[in-house]
Amino acid sequence: MLLALLRFRLRRDRLQLVVWALSLAALLAITASAMTTTYPAVADRVGVLRVALVTPALLVLRGTPQGASLGDITVFEIATFQALLVGLMSTFLVVRNSRAEEDHGTAEALAATAAGRALPTIATLLEGVVANVLAAAVSALALIAGGLPVAGSVVFGAALGAAGCAFVGLGLLVAQVAPTGRSANGWCTALVLGAYALRGIGDATGTPHPQDATLTPGWESVLSPIGWVQSVRPYAADDLRPALLALVVGALAAAAALAVQRVRDLGEGLVPERRGRAEASGALAGPIGLAARLQRGSVIAWGIGAVLLGALGGDLATLVLGQLGSTPGVTDAMRRLAGPGSGILDGFIVVIGAFVGILAAAIAVQGAMRLRQEEVSGGADAVLSGGVSRVRWFLSIVLVAALGAAAALVLAGLAAAAAALAVRPDGSAGTFGAWFGTIVWQLPAVLVLLAIVALVFAVAPRASIPVGWLVLAAAAFLGEFAALLDLPQWIRDLAPFSHSPAVALADPSFAGAWWMTALAVAITALACVLVRRRDVAA
Template identity: 45%
Template sequence: MNLLWVLLRQRLRRDRAQSALWVVGIAALALMATTAVTSTFGDSAERAGILRLTMVAPAILMFRGTPNGAEEGQFVFFLMCAFLALLAGLMSTFLAVRHTRGDEEAGRAELVAATPASRMLPTTATVLHGVLANAVIGLGVAVAFVVSGLDVSGSFVAGAAVAACGVAFLSIGLVFAQLFRASRAANAAGVAAVIAAYFVRGIGDAAGEPSADGLHRTPLWISWLSPIGWAQRTGAFAENDLAPLLIALVFAVLLVALVYVFQSVRDSGASVLPGLRGRDHAGPLLSGSFGLAWKLSTGAVLSWAAGAAVMGALATSLTPLVDRFGSEVPEVAVRLQQMAGAGASLEQALTTTFFSVIGILAAACALQLIMRARQEEAHGTAEPVLATPVPRQRWLAEYGVVAFIGVVVVIAVSMLGAFAGAQSADDPAAMSQDAAQAAVAQLPAVFVYLGIGMLLFVLVPRVMIGVAWAALALGAFFGVFGELLGLPDWVHDLSPFAHSPLPVGDDVDWTGGVWMIAIGAAAVGVAIVAMRRRELVAAG
């Protein structure tokens, strides 16, 4: 028991900065979203109008949740539950892989195995650490809702739903850490599982059965396949049913038991699934450090591009609903037009709103590719490259170029999807032009995040991953949804996405875009220059 406490305390100490960022960030998002919804949609009729709109356009539910009433708490749970559960899932899978497969790669697991600790004890400490982290997140969400004035019992049911969902994803991350030989592959599989669960839940909501009053929707059976769907089934602030969370807990117990079985039969450093054999001879692409950086990043670029293509198609294919949207929910229509700028048509507002989300995807792609450099450094695989005549400034600059190319690919693919979706519009040419302008307008903000990622990599490498994702999450929330939720202008303006040069009528103002390009270029330049004197930093 003393050894277990030592291992648990070591994990808590090691993750104190990252865990604090996740907990505070998720709770702050819950608090700000609830406050903004209360001030913006204080009228029950407005909330009911938005819910009835989702019955007309169920594709909206892919990115929201299950409508379950127009009361204030019910509406907040509809807007935020799936997103909060998504964040808790990402935090949990990263934690699980970092303290299992990551420790084996770094050699820490072997050192622990040389002590009187059993082979299972480190895994047990990781499970306890993950459960505690999710319990704190759930408590933070509940307190945020209570402070905002929502019902206490519903708030704690919502917090428990987010926490239970995180625990379910923790067990999934632990399984992937056993299956794959590299933490990179385990993390990628964990992220894919979380995103898949989010969209499976969305499909179940979109294909569900609406109620006669248009305020409720019964999800399709497929939502039972998603841990996020289990969280939503609690019906916080309405039914307050905790029974679906038992599924998440039983699911987690079974997967953790499977992890112990795998742990008992495999060698340290080995994996359940055999690694793929590489080619006997490298192709010309791998003849240099730039080609290696691109090869390592191809999978991530393709994944983000696929998501951007879907969003691009939705950006223009939903425009036939614009007239009905404007007549049934005029308040939200006004908010959307405010987001796009005075003089923007409602069609432009919807298109630019979707492309703002695509901008977030592109920024996430840029950050992930810069994080690839950090992973190479932490795992020790960057050192052999830098032992050749490759200066460290050039090495970092090459990852920056790869990230920029990845962003261009993501934006270009989203434009192709938008062009395909625009064919159903009354004026496909005009719609395609607006989509192209809105797509290009995302590049300056994404370039800022590319610079932020490179600066964090140079200045604070040990915490750059958590800080970078937190910066993107806050920027996305403030910039894309700030106007819609009625946040103060100064908060909205903190986000690079708030200054994207979006099309307004026949005009596009690139003043903010030029400034962001300059800021991004300055950040990239400072990072490359500062890299000259920075020592390599192993995994912390």
């Protein structure tokens, strides 16, 4: 019975597992190959790492520098991003095959058979392990194909798979605690992003060692499964003890999930669903107010992150300029990050602006995903039955997502400019216009991503959520890594953020921003037409 359930799950999810595996392998293969061709000399790699060692924002988003070998810099560039993707893959997989099945009634039908309640959950656990073994294998093979040493590549793959298994167990536990499947997905997303942020805090507050281009992370990184991937130190120490810790945590969390499942009611979480008010407030009288209420949590969460990152960048501008101004090779490294013609300070502003733009894009993309969530949960039916047209309902959610992203960019721009001027009122840490303009002009790129996900919802609603995450991940990867990895220009042009005006530079071009704005409007208009022509999903 257990093997039959496992085969059923693997057959049902085979396409998603293949897509995840190929995506992970492609990102690693591209990164490893690009590092070999872009940074063949040790001096070039040291220059990039020295920029990162004194730039906490880069450490938060990239990882812990572990040395200047090709393997070390590849791990620095991509390891945490890969671990983030594996965490999302693992948690989404187990929630979809556990708590979401309870919401849809499938789990009740299975529980009435000889399988009972435990076997389907165990089958889901085994599927998660199989998925991460596959991810570990393709990751190791991709790095080997990229020309990196076999031993370190295998160790990196093992560490990645072990971290994924930890998230499998944690995701199963969250699925037992959360009140609904949708909230379980939200909690799991917060869990993975929290692990990423915790690791980032540990890296940003760590102790740098510029002489050998390494960093000792803070204690916060030790608490994160994503931090454990770095602690293995592939191509350097090859210490598998953190990977074993991840496996132990995953096993304990899975055991706790099975224990909780035995004592809770089917369809109910340990945390009860919060009761709403007896009467709605006036703000919920229209679809825009409802859309704002539904997206409030994601807008606030990502918005706080964007504002904090902007303020951190402005506060650290003088420190970065002072420590890197005379370091050989750093200007060239910064030009790779920010584009040709950039110096240390204006290049740093452009880099921070792009990072903030990615956080604002998360607001927009998650807002577009809300369209699909409302459709499958029945919320769309309730709104449409009240006399609201499909286009009006559709545009209300898209508009709130766009306004939320715009508000986050404006506040982040103000925070960055205020922090920079507070440190150096004379403008030597960057002018108000440079900081504010660079961050706010990320909005056209954000709107393009929002429009793409909205169009996918109109054409292929089932694919809107996975495509949304894929689009966001691809835009973040290309926007932050394409130039640094010296990828072909046509690949760089696929990233909307590569067309954002670099206002901090001497002669910024705004043509790309206007074209992206027009493209976003056109795509959204096409999505409106297509939404009117298709049926609401059952």
